Amino acid sequence: MQIHVVEPNETLNSIASRYNIAPAIIADANQLPNPNQLVVGQAMVIPIFGQFYWVQPGDSLWAIAQRFGISYQELARINGIQVNQPIRVGMRLYIPQRPKRDGEFLAYVEPRRVGEVSPALESSAREASPYLTYLAPFAYLPKRDGSLDPPKLNRFPEIAETNNTSLAMVLANQEEGQFNTELVHILLTNEQIQTTFLNNIVSEAKRVGFTDIHFDFERIAGEDREAYNNFLRRARDLFHKEGYIISTALAPKTSATQIGEWYEGHDYKAHGEIVDYSLIMTYEWGYSGGPAMAVSPIGPVRQVLEYAITEMPSEKVMMGQNLYGYDWTLPFVKGTTAKAVSPQRAIQIAAENNAAIEYDSTAQAPFFHYTDQEGKQHEVWFEDARSIQAKFDLVKELNLRGVGYWKLGLPFPQNWLLITDNFNVVKK
Numbered sequence: 335m336q337i338h339v340v341e342p343n344e345t346l347n348s349i350a351s352r353y354n355i356a357p358a359i360i361a362d363a364n365q366l367p368n369p370n371q372l373v374v375g376q377a378m379v380i381p382i383f384g385q386f387y388w389v390q391p392g393d394s395l396w397a398i399a400q401r402f403g404i405s406y407q408e409l410a411r412i413n414g415i416q417v418n419q420p421i422r423v424g425m426r427l428y429i430p431q432r433p434k435r436d437g438e439f440l441a442y443v444e445p446r447r448v449g450e451v452s453p454a455l456e457s458s459a460r461e462a463s464p465y466l467t468y469l470a471p472f473a474y475l476p477k478r479d480g481s482l483d484p485p486k487l488n489r490f491p492e493i494a495e496t497n498n499t500s501l502a503m504v505l506a507n508q509e510e511g512q513f514n515t516e517l518v519h520i521l522l523t524n525e526q527i528q529t530t531f532l533n534n535i536v537s538e539a540k541r542v543g544f545t546d547i548h549f550d551f552e553r554i555a556g557e558d559r560e561a562y563n564n565f566l567r568r569a570r571d572l573f574h575k576e577g578y579i580i581s582t583a584l585a586p587k588t589s590a591t592q593i594g595e596w597y598e599g600h601d602y603k604a605h606g607e608i609v610d611y612s613l614i615m616t617y618e619w620g621y622s623g624g625p626a627m628a629v630s631p632i633g634p635v636r637q638v639l640e641y642a643i644t645e646m647p648s649e650k651v652m653m654g655q656n657l658y659g660y661d662w663t664l665p666f667v668k669g670t671t672a673k674a675v676s677p678q679r680a681i682q683i684a685a686e687n688n689a690a691i692e693y694d695s696t697a698q699a700p701f702f703h704y705t706d707q708e709g710k711q712h713e714v715w716f717e718d719a720r721s722i723q724a725k726f727d728l729v730k731e732l733n734l735r736g737v738g739y740w741k742l743g744l745p746f747p748q749n750w751l752l753i754t755d756n757f758n759v760v761k762k
Contacts, residue, residue, distance in 0.1 A: 335755040336380035337719045339693075340372045353380050365747045367678050368685040375691030376681055377700065377718040379751045389425040402429045437729065437757035438736035440468040440502060440613060440652065443490065443743070451488040458742040459490060463497035465750045467760050468546055470502035472741065474538070475509070478520050480530030482538060491543055498761045502581070503544035505535065506551070513552040515595070522554075522561040532569055536576055545762065547573050548613075550583040554599020563604040570608055579610040583738075586616050586638040586654075590645070606646020613738035614642055617656040622672045626662040626713040630655065631697035632724050639732055648733045655725055655737050658744045659716025676744030680716035691718075698724040719748040726756045736760075 338349060346369050350357040361369045363381045387398060395417065399406035410417045413427050421427075443459050445451040463469055471490050475483040482505075494501045507518040521531055535547060547569070554562055566582070573580045582605050585596040590603070605612045616635040620627040635653070642651050659680050660672035675683065680700075684691055687704035694701060701715045729737060736757070739749075753759065 335751060336382055336385040337723060338378050338380050339720070340374055340376040340378070342374050344372060346370075346372060349378075349380075353382055353386070355380065355382060363747065363751060365678060365745060367682040371685045373681060373684045373689070373691055375693065375700065375702070376684070377691075377720050377748070379719050379748045381751065384428060384430045387427045387429050389421050389423050389427065391423050393421065393423075395419075395421055398427065403432065404430065432756065434756060434758050435730060436760050437753075438467040438611075438652065438760045439465060439753065439757075440470055440736070440738040441466050441657075442470045442472045442504065442739065442741040444472040444741050445486040445488065447485065451486050455743050456489055456493070458745070459493050460497075462742055462750060463493050463499045465753045465759055466497075466499045467736065467762060468500045468502040468548075469494045470504050470546075470548060473504040473506035473508070473550060474535075476505060476507065476517070476521055476531055478517060478527070480521070480527040480534060482531075482534050484538070487542065495543070500545040500762050501543055502546040502548045503535065503539055503542070504548045504550055507553075515553045515555050518551050518554055518562075518599075519558055522558050522565050528565065528568075532572055535569075536572065536578075539576075539578060544578070546579050546581055546610075548581045548583065551599070552583075552585065553595050555595075556598030559599045559601055562599055563601055563608065566605070566608045580608075582609050582612045583654075584612050584614050586614055586634075588637055588641045602642055602645035606650055609650070611650045611652055611735050612642075612646065613652040613654055614638060615654040615740070617654055617740065620660060620715055622660055622674065623670075625666040626660070626664070626672070626715060628694065628697040628699035628701070628715050629659060629717070630721075630725070631694075631699060632721075632728065633696065635725070636728060639728065639734065643732055643734075649735050651732075652735045652738045653725065653729055655722075655739050656717065657739050657741065657746050657749065659714060661712055661714045664711040664713055674744070675714065675716060677716050677718055677746045677748070679744075680714050683714060693720060717746065717749070719752060722749050722752055723756075726752060730756070 346357045350360055364378045396406045399409045407417055441462055471485045471487055507514055509517055570580050584600045587597050616638050617630040619634055620629040658674050661675050662672040684702050689702045689704040691700050691702045699721045700718045704712050
């Protein structure tokens with residue numbers, strides 16, 4: 335597939351003509367929110383087999399071949415040119431489909447705990463499920479007596495079964511919407527309550543049809559770190575005996591001694607030895623309560639993952655990825671909150687305000703600025719096909735297990751298209 339970035343004066347028709355494809359196919363594949371008003375800098379996926387590359391100043395056949403992981407001799411043969419033939423700027427070269435590798439993909443889906451599950455959320459799960467190994471309703475909330483407060487599952491088990499997607503049972507130590515250190519301490523240290531808790535998990539997993547038991551325990555006190563490790567050992571032995579796998583979500587650390595309430599209770603090395611895989615939450619550098627910046631800049635993401643694979647097998651590491659961006663009102667004032675936006679909505683905002691989309695090559699993320707009707711300045715960071723491809727390239731480079739998404743509900747069609755271009759999705 336081709337990633338095309340809109341240039342000045344381009345239209346959907348002119349882009350389609352460039353790739354000899356119907357405009358409607360591009361519009362449908364990308365679910366374009368602005369087919370009649372494309373934004374300069376907007377990235378789209380062109381659903382063709384392989385891709386084209388236009389020679390840039392300073393390019394050589396060898397350098398282009400290296401960039402796309404193909405021999406220069408094969409690149410020359412495919413394009414009907416001699417290996418020693420000079421290539422001119424602007425010359426179009428065909429790049430064949432990249433080799434795929436197997437990958438596992440998880441996506442959390444978070445229905446509201448009050449009221450009905452929205453049809454839009456179910457629709458999002460239905461759209462994504464063919465591209466997922468695991469669909470993970472968020473979340474079962476354990477109580478202090480070891481009982482469980484379940485999420486609204488609605489049709490999620492049916493959606494998973496229809497698409498041969500495994501269902502992951504997420505356990506999160508939340509009370510009143512916040513991760514609670516005292517609650518998780520009880521679950522980790524009170525043997526009687528812990529036994530009740532684990533037995534309730536197995537009973538519910540059997541009832542619903544879960545295959546993966548996934549612990550998202552956060553804000554664990556540093557002194558409970560080894561208690562968490564021992565809990566996971568006990569849980570693993572029980573779950574494996576019952577035929578389930580076990581996984582965890584981990585805060586994004588760069589060292590074993592990292593200080594902070596989100597980090598001290600997570601022991602990468604122990605998790606790598608105990609559980610079947612861990613999803614590392616490599617997002618929220620740019621967050622709703624902080625200053626404007628990329629949500630998952632590639633540099634910090636790489637730093638976390640490179641550390642992770644020194645502590646645990648790379649095939650047990652799943653990279654966390656956001657499916658959203660944020661719209662900040664400027665200047666940033668501490669205590670204010672940015673608005674979450676989908677990649678599709680971000681493009682729509684840019685179109686409505688005639689704002690060109692820029693791309694930060696260091697963060698590997700798109701952004702733009704605009705002025706609202708009240709005269710307030712805004713800065714928007716989000717994800718697009720380029721930023722996701724950069725993350726997929728990192729997953730392949732580091733030989734990671736796959737990608738876990740937080741969370742379904744905000745449309746991002748380019749992501750799912752690029753999964754199929756890069757990976758064979760593992761189904762279990």
